[in-house]
Amino acid sequence: MRLNITENIEVCNKETEENFLCKIIKIEQNKINTEIIEKINNSKETSIELHIFQGLPKAEKMETIIQKATEIGVVEITPVIMKRSVVKLDEKTAIKKTERWQKIAEVSAKQSKRDRIPKINYPILMKNLYEKIQNCDIVLVAYENEEKNNIKKALKKIEKKRNFKIAIIIGPEGGIDETEIEYLKNTKAQIISLGKRILRTETAPIVLSSIIMYEFDEM
Numbered sequence: 001m002r003l004n005i006t007e008n009i010e011v012c013n014k015e016t017e018e019n020f021l022c023k024i025i026k027i028e029q030n031k032i033n034t035e036i037i038e039k040i041n042n043s044k045e046t047s048i049e050l051h052i053f054q055g056l057p058k059a060e061k062m063e064t065i066i067q068k069a070t071e072i073g074v075v076e077i078t079p080v081i082m083k084r085s086v087v088k089l090d091e092k093t094a095i096k097k098t099e100r101w102q103k104i105a106e107v108s109a110k111q112s113k114r115d116r117i118p119k120i121n122y123p124i125l126m127k128n129l130y131e132k133i134q135n136c137d138i139v140l141v142a143y144e145n146e147e148k149n150n151i152k153k154a155l156k157k158i159e160k161k162r163n164f165k166i167a168i169i170i171g172p173e174g175g176i177d178e179t180e181i182e183y184l185k186n187t188k189a190q191i192i193s194l195g196k197r198i199l200r201t202e203t204a205p206i207v208l209s210s211i212i213m214y215e216f217d218e219m
Contacts, residue, residue, distance in 0.1 A: 009034065010113070017045065017115040045115045048164045048216050051076040051136065052205050055172030056085040056123055059097070061202040066101050068206045070108035070118050073213055077105070078132065079123040084174035089123060098122050126180055129169070130187055136167040139189040142204050144175055146193040151208065154192050155215045166212060170205045 003009060003024060011022045011034060019042070022034035052069055054062070056079045066077055079101075081089075089097060101120040109117040124132065133139045138158055140151070158164075169176075169189065176184075181191060199207060 008037065010040065012113075012115055014115075014117055017043070019044075019115060043115055044113055046073045046213065046216070048166060048212075049076070050074045050209055050212060051078070051165065051167045052209065053078050053080050053129060053132070053167060053169045054205060055080050055082040055170055055176065055201065056087050056089075057172045057201045058087055061173075061200075062097075062101065063104055064202050065205055066104050066118075066120060067108045069209055070105050070114065071112045072206065072209045073114075074118055074209055075116065076119045076121065077101075078121040080126060080129060080169070081123055082126050082172055082180060083177040085172045086174075087172075094123050126183070129184075133167050133169075133187060133189065136165045136188075138164070139167045139169065139187065140208070141169040141176070141181070141184050141189045141191045142171070142194050142199075142208055143181055143191050144193070144198050145181075146191045149191060150193045150195070151211055154190050155212070158215075160216060164216070168205060168208050168212070170201060170208070173201050 005024050005027060007024050009022055009024060009032075011020050012018070013020070019040040021037045021040055023037055024032055025035050026033035050073065052065070052074055054065055054077060056062070057065070062079065069077060098120060105118045105120050140154060169184065185191065194204060194207060
């Protein structure tokens with residue numbers, strides 16, 4: 001960042017989500033030493049917890065989703081291997097990908113001055129999704145063939161409150177398969193439309209996350 005000794009820098013403790021204004025007192029090759037000037041009582045985090053379950057897309061698209069979702073304020077992202085997922089990952093590749101995705105989330109969190117780094121989970125199978133969404137208050141599934149229930153109607157029914165856990169489920173390239181939609185209808189999930197136009201898999205989670213944040217006065 002081209003900062004020098006005696007200049008100030010903002011430091012976030014990612015374990016406690018506390019922020020501090022600090023003065024640089026020593027610069028070494030791999031670290032800097034700072035002195036705390038004051039604690040910053042200004043949280044950057046939202047009052048809701050937004051979790052994206054993303055149908056596994058191609059690599060560059062997943063990276064874009066993680067980067068932009070982090071900037072918006074999403075707290076957790078889980079890649080889901082669905083029927084129409086083009087990408088196939090073996091265990092070794094999945095571990096390396098998850099590590100890379102987590103690093104992208106960390107860099108994006110720093111850039112947007114988040115107080116916490118979103119958690120990027122190891123990819124899961126569709127059949128394991130049910131147990132993952134049980135602790136969420138609301139689960140919304142974006143589906144292009146839904147005609148009756150749209151995002152506006154769904155959000156009007158939600159009681160706005162703090163510490164609300166919302167999960168959104170997005171399909172990969174090609175969308176969510178009809179058999180998967182039937183599976184999700186038997187869970188607590190609500191199937192919704194995002195409008196008349198079909199959004200790309202990397203566009204849908206960003207649009208839906210932004211709308212939710214706006215509705216909860218978190219933008």
